[in-house]
Amino acid sequence: MDSFVGLEVPVNEGLLVAEGDTCAALSISPQALRKEVEENRMFSIEFQNREYYPLFFSDKQLSRDELAEVCKALERLPSVGKWLFLTNPSYSLGGITPLEALKQRKFKQVLVLAYAFADL
Structure with a gap:
């Protein structure tokens, strides 16, 4: 858990x-969600x-499992660093975000890029 001042736009844009919305969307309990965060599978x-x-x-x-492995x-990194890594285009991925690359299998x-990014 990290705090980041510039989050008005992502929060306002949904x-x-x-937590409740996340649990509902994933069909998991708040306890299961917290466990995912504790195990670094989510943030x-x-x-x-x-x-x-x-x-x-x-x-x-x-894939929830692939995304969890990338998060691990x-x-x-602080949570904001994870957010920035996953949502910003990467030259190493041909100018697409890691999330888009995951969708493209x-x-x-x-994963290689995530380990390199975490080591910076």
């Missing part, structure tokens, strides 16, 4: 959602004293 971001979870965790076009590779490339 890119970051509350949350604090904004205005509330926890928010990236909406992409419930994207059916993404990024575990040493480029898991191994994203």
Whole structure:
């Protein structure tokens, strides 16, 4: 959990959602969600004293297991760093975001990039 001042846009656009919405979208309990975060398979971001979870965790076009493995590779980073890694285009991926690359089944490339990014 990290706090980041510039999150008004992602929260207002619904890119970051509350715990209840995340649990409903994934059909899991709050306890299961917290366990996913503790195990670094997911992450949350604090904004205005509330926890928010990236909406992409419930994207059916993404493999939850692959996304979880990428999150584990990024575990040493603050949550905002994970968010930025996953949502910003990467030259190494041909100018697409790691999330788009995962949708295109480029898991191994994203995972290698995640480990390299976490080591910077």
